[in-house]
Amino acid sequence: MDLSLFIKAVILGIVEGLTEFLPISSTGHLILTSQLLDFTGERAKVFTIAIQTGAIMAVCWEYRGRLLAAVADLPTKASARSFFLNIAIAFTPLAVLGLTFGNLIKATLFNPVAVAVAFILGGFIILWAERRKHEVRVESVDDMRWTDAVKLGLAQAVALIPGTSRAGSTIIGGLLFGLSRKAATEFSFFLAIPTLLSAGAYEIVKHRELLSVDDIGLFLVGLAASFVSAMIAVRALLRYISTHDFTVFAWYRIAFGIVVLITAYSGLIDWGSGT
Numbered sequence: 706m707d708l709s710l711f712i713k714a715v716i717l718g719i720v721e722g723l724t725e726f727l728p729i730s731s732t733g734h735l736i737l738t739s740q741l742l743d744f745t746g747e748r749a750k751v752f753t754i755a756i757q758t759g760a761i762m763a764v765c766w767e768y769r770g771r772l773l774a775a776v777a778d779l780p781t782k783a784s785a786r787s788f789f790l791n792i793a794i795a796f797t798p799l800a801v802l803g804l805t806f807g808n809l810i811k812a813t814l815f816n817p818v819a820v821a822v823a824f825i826l827g828g829f830i831i832l833w834a835e836r837r838k839h840e841v842r843v844e845s846v847d848d849m850r851w852t853d854a855v856k857l858g859l860a861q862a863v864a865l866i867p868g869t870s871r872a873g874s875t876i877i878g879g880l881l882f883g884l885s886r887k888a889a890t891e892f893s894f895f896l897a898i899p900t901l902l903s904a905g906a907y908e909i910v911k912h913r914e915l916l917s918v919d920d921i922g923l924f925l926v927g928l929a930a931s932f933v934s935a936m937i938a939v940r941a942l943l944r945y946i947s948t949h950d951f952t953v954f955a956w957y958r959i960a961f962g963i964v965v966l967i968t969a970y971s972g973l974i975d976w977g978s979g980t
Contacts, residue, residue, distance in 0.1 A: 718930025725760040728873025757901040759931030795858035817976035823868025824962030831955035842883035
C-alpha cells in the first residue's frame with residue numbers, strides 16, 4: 706500500500722467513526738470526502754461500507770457488559786429475549802427495502818448534490834422535532850415494546866437516502882415516538898450492530914471480484930481508524946445528550962449542505978457525480 710492510499714484510508718476511517726453515530730450522516734460525509742480525495746468507483750464504495758464494521762466494533766466494546774449479559778440471560782429472562790427481538794424487528798424494514806431498492810438508490814442518489822439537499826432537509830426536520838414538546842413514554846431500551854421497534858425500524862429505513870443519517874432518523878424518530886433521549890440514542894447504537902455488519906458483509910460478498918489480497922492492509926487501516934474515532938464519538942455523544950439537545954447538529958447539517966451546493970454550482974469545487 707502506497708502512502709497516498711494509506712492516508713486516504715485513515716482519513717475515511719476517521720470520518721466514518723466520527724459521523725456514524727451522530728445525526729449528521731456518515732454515508733453523506735463519506736461520499737463527499739471520497740470525492741475530495743479522488744477515491745471513487747465501485748471498489749471505493751465497498752471500502753467505505755466495509756469500514757463501518759470498525760465503528761460497530763466500538764459500540765460492541767463500549768456495551769460489551771450489556772450485550773454479554775443479555776446473551777447469557779436469553780434462556781431465562783423475558784427482558785433479554787425482548788431486547789433481541791426488538792432489534793430484529795427494527796432491523797427488518799431497512800433490510801427488506803435495502804435489498805429491494807438499494808441499487809436504484811445508489812444509481813440515482815449517491816452524488817454530492819443529492820446528499821447536500823438531504824443534509825439541509827434533515828437539518829430542518831431535526832429543528833422541527835426539537836421544538837415539539839417531548840412526552841416521554843419509554844425511559845430505557847428495556848421498556849420498549851415491539852410496536853416501538855416497528856416504528857423505529859421504519860424511521861431507520863428513511864436513511865437509505867444518503868445524507869439523511871441512520872442515527873439521526875432513528876434517534877429523532879425515537880423522540881417523536883415517545884422514547885427518552887438516552888433510550889433513543891442507545892437503541893440507535895444497538896440497532897446499528899446488525900444493520901452495519903450485514904451491509905458490510907453483503908457488499909464484500911457481492912463485489913468480491915473487485916477485491917484482492919493486496920486490499921487487506923487498506924481495509925485494516927480503515928477499520929482501525931474507524932474503531933478509534935467511533936469510540937471517541939460514542940462516549941462524547943452520551944455525555945453530550947445528558948445536558949443538550951440535537952439543535953447544533955441540525956444547524957451544522959444545514960450550513961454544510963449549503964456550502965456543498967454553493968461550491969458545486971459555482972464551480973469552486975468539482976464534486977463529481979459520486980461514481
